[in-house]
Amino acid sequence: MDIATIQAYAYFFFTAFLVVVLYAYIYHLYSSQWKGKRDYEKYGNIALHDEIDDQPVEQISKNDDKKVGGKNE
Amino acid sequence: MDNRPLEYDYTIAKMFMLTTVLLGIVGMLVGVILAWQLAFPGVNLMLGEGLAEYTNFSRLRPLHTDAVIFGFTLSGIWATWYYVGQRVLKVSMAESKFLMFLGKLHFALYLLVVVAVVGSLLMGITTSKEYAEFEWPIDIAVVVVWVIWGMSIFGLIGIRREKSLYISIWYYIATFLGIAMLYLFNNMAIPTYFASGGIGAWYHSVSMYSGTNDALVQWWYGHNAVAFGFTVPIVAMIYYFLPKESGQAVYSYKLSLLAFWGLMFVYLWAGGHHLLFSTVPDWMQTMGSVFSVVLILPSWGSAINMLLTMKGEWQQVAASPLIKFMILASTFYMFSTLEGPIQAIKSVNALAHFTDWIVGHVHDGVLGWVAFMIMAALFHMAPRVFKREIYSKSLMNTQFWIQTLGVVLYFTSMWIAGITQGMMWRAHDEFGNLAYSFIDTVTVLHPYYTIRAVGGTLYLIGMFLFAYNMYKTMTSARRVDESELQTASPMGA
Ligand code: HEM
Numbered sequence: 001m002d003i004a005t006i007q008a009y010a011y012f013f014f015t016a017f018l019v020v021v022l023y024a025y026i027y028h029l030y031s032s033q034w035k036g037k038r039d040y041e042k043y044g045n046i047a048l049h050d051e052i053d054d055q056p057v058e059q060i061s062k063n064d065d066k067k068v069g070g071k072n073e
Numbered sequence: 074m075d076n077r078p079l080e081y082d083y084t085i086a087k088m089f090m091l092t093t094v095l096l097g098i099v100g101m102l103v104g105v106i107l108a109w110q111l112a113f114p115g116v117n118l119m120l121g122e123g124l125a126e127y128t129n130f131s132r133l134r135p136l137h138t139d140a141v142i143f144g145f146t147l148s149g150i151w152a153t154w155y156y157v158g159q160r161v162l163k164v165s166m167a168e169s170k171f172l173m174f175l176g177k178l179h180f181a182l183y184l185l186v187v188v189a190v191v192g193s194l195l196m197g198i199t200t201s202k203e204y205a206e207f208e209w210p211i212d213i214a215v216v217v218v219w220v221i222w223g224m225s226i227f228g229l230i231g232i233r234r235e236k237s238l239y240i241s242i243w244y245y246i247a248t249f250l251g252i253a254m255l256y257l258f259n260n261m262a263i264p265t266y267f268a269s270g271g272i273g274a275w276y277h278s279v280s281m282y283s284g285t286n287d288a289l290v291q292w293w294y295g296h297n298a299v300a301f302g303f304t305v306p307i308v309a310m311i312y313y314f315l316p317k318e319s320g321q322a323v324y325s326y327k328l329s330l331l332a333f334w335g336l337m338f339v340y341l342w343a344g345g346h347h348l349l350f351s352t353v354p355d356w357m358q359t360m361g362s363v364f365s366v367v368l369i370l371p372s373w374g375s376a377i378n379m380l381l382t383m384k385g386e387w388q389q390v391a392a393s394p395l396i397k398f399m400i401l402a403s404t405f406y407m408f409s410t411l412e413g414p415i416q417a418i419k420s421v422n423a424l425a426h427f428t429d430w431i432v433g434h435v436h437d438g439v440l441g442w443v444a445f446m447i448m449a450a451l452f453h454m455a456p457r458v459f460k461r462e463i464y465s466k467s468l469m470n471t472q473f474w475i476q477t478l479g480v481v482l483y484f485t486s487m488w489i490a491g492i493t494q495g496m497m498w499r500a501h502d503e504f505g506n507l508a509y510s511f512i513d514t515v516t517v518l519h520p521y522y523t524i525r526a527v528g529g530t531l532y533l534i535g536m537f538l539f540a541y542n543m544y545k546t547m548t549s550a551r552r553v554d555e556s557e558l559q560t561a562s563p564m565g566a
Pocket of ligand 1: 100107435443444529
């Protein structure tokens with residue numbers, strides 16, 4: 001195979017691969033929502049409820065909010 | 074220790090708000106001077122023959138671009154970062170002495186760099202690479218400033234209460250990483266004085282790249298400076314400020330994530346469109362064109378998401394000048410991200426390249442999108458950081474319409490000028506002789522250059538109104554209570 005043919009195949013498969021990755025990501029976003037694994041839309045509220053004493057949308061540490069920055073769980 | 078409740082600390086945000094306004098005025102004033110110079114060359118000598126060295130177009134042009142990019146825009150990015158960052162991470166700068174110190178150091182060193190840049194550009198010291206004109210000592214200082222900002226970003230993230238990073242934070246992080254990589258690689262240079270054992274000036278250097286490679290690296294940098302300086306951080310702003318000001322959560326958070334990764338992936342390959350029909354390999358040129366067209370998708374993904382965020386709330390656009398600024402900004406974002414890809418198509422580029430159409434494209438993006446969004450962000454921040462209402466709503470409305478008119482005059486005149494220019498350059502008779510000489514185009518373009526200068530002057534007048542409104546907001550507007558600051562910004566008549 002000459003270089004141009006290899007390039008053409010590489011180009012085709014790379015493009016196909018990227019298309020798959022793109023749709024897989026979209027599928028992943030929506031399916032996580034349906035299956036209840038993660039509600040992405042609630043993160044939109046981070047901007048709306050952003051006073052320092054507002055309850056975080058997802059607390060970084062569930063049992064201890066004095067230890068700021070502590071590892072989750 | 075007193076027992077005041079914890080509050081966000083906007084000290085650093087205020088400092089950068091100040092430089093945003095000041096450098097915005099300086100940069101745009103220089104832009105207006107350039108525009109009048111192009112229309113009336115006599116303006117090159119505005120301060121007399123003796124000072125012509127400092128007032129001519131070529132000396133001032135890099136000062137304009139660098140002042141608006143690294144002065145106005147970057148200050149705006151940092152002002153909003155030091156505001157938005159704390160709020161969406163739900164942690165105050167006041168909680169960390171170290172982060173406060175870093176923030177102040179960040180600002181102080183940035184001021185030093187600004188002084189060095191203005192001084193050296195006025196003296197004509199430049200590496201001659203567009204948007205990368207600074208000589209190596211300044212570059213090193215820039216890197217230090219950048220690293221400090223990085224520490225401040227990740228420091229704040231490290232002590233956050235909110236577990237998930239809001240979409241804006243992703244965009245700020247991308248700005249930080251993107252520019253770090255681009256700036257370092259494009260500015261690689263050898264200081265000639267040290268390499269040659271003492272020849273020439275100590276601050277002089279030559280790039281590590283030459284010829285076609287230099288062009289490639291330069292436009293990989295140049296175009297992505299647009300990406301990571303004029304797009305990514307401005308998108309960060311609109312994802313926070315539009316929802317907050319309108320009280321509507323972003324229409325689709327999932328779409329914002331998808332558009333983010335799309336933008337990150339596609340942008341980096343598009344720079345080749347600056348080098349169409351040049352000596353770079355043909356496949357790179359084609360790739361640059363193709364990726365530029367694909368870029369419409371993630372760009373519009375964000376812009377449409379913003380417009381949809383206003384779904385059912387369009388009366389706010391009529392009611393609030395602040396929302397007007399943001400909606401016009403995202404509309405101009407859509408507009409220039411459609412125009413750019415069109416210009417990147419090879420056959421169109423053959424006509425458009427080197428003409429004023431490109432300058433028109435740059436400015437519908439930066440005036441309509443970047444500057445409008447930055448000013449809207451500052452307007453939203455002002456009541457919250459100064460605890461006063463915005464001084465005057467009617468002044469804001471006036472500013473909005475004057476500047477919108479300015480942008481429209483700017484880009485329409487440059488479209489006509491650019492396309493006329495392109496057509497005249499390529500026109501030839503049946504034997505292939507060129508139909509026009511260069512001076513013919515200059516004569517024809519003169520009225521359009523004048524219109525552009527008028528448009529630019531209007532925009533600058535708007536900047537002065539903006540500065541005045543901000544100043545009054547800071548000093549004498551009615552004081553407001555926390556409760557008035559929840560969603561729509563309070564404004565005086
Ligand atoms: C009052 C507003 C402004 C006016 C009157 C103005 C005017 C000008 C002029 C006359 C040029 C030179 C064009 C040429 O060489 O033919 C220019 C270039 C440029 N300006 Fe502005 N400008 C303004 C605001 C801005 C802002 C706010 C930004 C960015 C935030 C900006 C970014 C640039 C860039 C990147 C270039 C280089 C374009 C290229 O090389 O194609 N300008 N401007």
